[in-house]
Amino acid sequence: MKEDVSRPQLLIDITRLPLARIEAGDNGGLRIGAMVSNADLAYDERVAQDYPLLSSAILAGASPQLRNMASTGGNLLQRTRCYYFYDTATACNKREPGSGCPARTGVNRIHAILGASESCVAVHPSDMCVALAALDAVVHVSGPAGERRIAFEQFHQLPGDTPDIDTSLAPDEIITAVELPAQGYARHHSYIKIRDRQSYAFALVSVAAGLDMDGDTIRAASVALGGVAHKPWRDREAEALLVGKPASEQQFQAFADAVLRDAQPLEHNAFKINLARRAIVRALQRALAMESAE
Numbered sequence: 001m002k003e004d005v006s007r008p009q010l011l012i013d014i015t016r017l018p019l020a021r022i023e024a025g026d027n028g029g030l031r032i033g034a035m036v037s038n039a040d041l042a043y044d045e046r047v048a049q050d051y052p053l054l055s056s057a058i059l060a061g062a063s064p065q066l067r068n069m070a071s072t073g074g075n076l077l078q079r080t081r082c083y084y085f086y087d088t089a090t091a092c093n094k095r096e097p098g099s100g101c102p103a104r105t106g107v108n109r110i111h112a113i114l115g116a117s118e119s120c121v122a123v124h125p126s127d128m129c130v131a132l133a134a135l136d137a138v139v140h141v142s143g144p145a146g147e148r149r150i151a152f153e154q155f156h157q158l159p160g161d162t163p164d165i166d167t168s169l170a171p172d173e174i175i176t177a178v179e180l181p182a183q184g185y186a187r188h189h190s191y192i193k194i195r196d197r198q199s200y201a202f203a204l205v206s207v208a209a210g211l212d213m214d215g216d217t218i219r220a221a222s223v224a225l226g227g228v229a230h231k232p233w234r235d236r237e238a239e240a241l242l243v244g245k246p247a248s249e250q251q252f253q254a255f256a257d258a259v260l261r262d263a264q265p266l267e268h269n270a271f272k273i274n275l276a277r278r279a280i281v282r283a284l285q286r287a288l289a290m291e292s293a294e
Contacts, residue, residue, distance in 0.1 A: 004015055005028075005042045005079075005085065005086060005088060010064060012177045014174060019033040019036075019177070020035040021033045021036070022047070024141045029179055029182050030179070032072050032179070033178050034073030037067065037068060038058050038067040038070040041072060042067065043055075044057050051131075051135065052186055052189055053210055056190075057193075058131075060193045071179075072178055073174070076139065076155065076156075076178070078124070079125075080123060081124070082111070084106065090102055091198070094122060094164050095161070097163075097164050103120075105239055105265065108267060109269050110269070112230060113210050114229060115159075115231070115264055117158070117161065119159055120163030121159075122230060123229060125227065129152075129156070130208045130225065130230045132180075133193060133234050135222070139151075139177075141173045141174065143173035148215065150169075151213065157230070169226055183212070187213075188210065188285050189210045190283045190287040192279050193207075193213070194275060203227035204275065205272055205276045207276075207285040208225075209280075209284050210222045212225075213288070217245070217247070217248070218244065220241065220243060222282075223284070228263075235258065238258035251280045253288045255280065280284040
């Protein structure tokens with residue numbers, strides 16, 4: 001609205017709804033209210049201990065002032081990042097469907113290498129959402145038709161022919177909570193964010209990695225990427241290649257190659273492919289070496 005990109009006819013204040021609590025969830029997990037601030041979430045003792053991957057991702061994003069104001073639900077509903085989207089003097093299929101995507105042939109250094117379409121090559125800006133994707137979070141929403149749960153992987157959408165539709169949230173629904181499962185990868189986790197400057201910058205590439213180990217063998221692996229697609233990017237087919245294998249740099253490199261097998265760079269962002277490959281390997285190595293207190 002500040003950039004005159006969105007011009008809603010009506011605004012509804014939901015700040016008085018009882019959605020600012022962090023509570024024990026079903027099956028040993030955690031339920032995070034949609035109005036919980038990013039700062040409160042990152043520094044919550046239960047999150048820091050059981051879901052340090054999420055805490056690390058939140059603290060890597062924005063600035064302390066913004067984290068104090070930003071909410072969990074609001075973070076999920078950020079629009080994708082693109083110069084042309086915010087410049088109302090240019091065409092943009094996300095802003096005006098059918099008007100074109102000048103980023104495809106314009107300045108596209110920050111844009112997508114995975115999951116893009118002819119209609120849109122923008123990337124999702126959130127750090128928190130990358131961790132939530134890796135943690136298999138579930139989004140709780142409510143509307144006139146009742147309540148429903150949306151798996152995090154299905155919440156954000158790839159652009160396809162409708163880049164103006166970012167999520168599977170209906171126009172008459174609101175997010176009420178985000179639920180985390182019991183598995184938080186507290187012992188072996190890593191969040192890496194590569195950006196142009198160390199403070200207050202969007203990710204060129206980010207990686208949230210969690211490993212469940214049985215000795216030297218990978219029992220389960222979860223890896224999500226940010227800065228590379230219209231939504232947090234996760235490849236379960238590639239993750240399956242790690243399961244049951246000994247943890248090694250060779251295995252991690254093979255996994256990274258599998259994740260990036262369909263990458264399609266634009267004129268100015270081909271560097272992201274090798275950057276993402278190295279970041280994935282580094283994140284998995286750090287996750288393997290790290291053990292948090294049980």
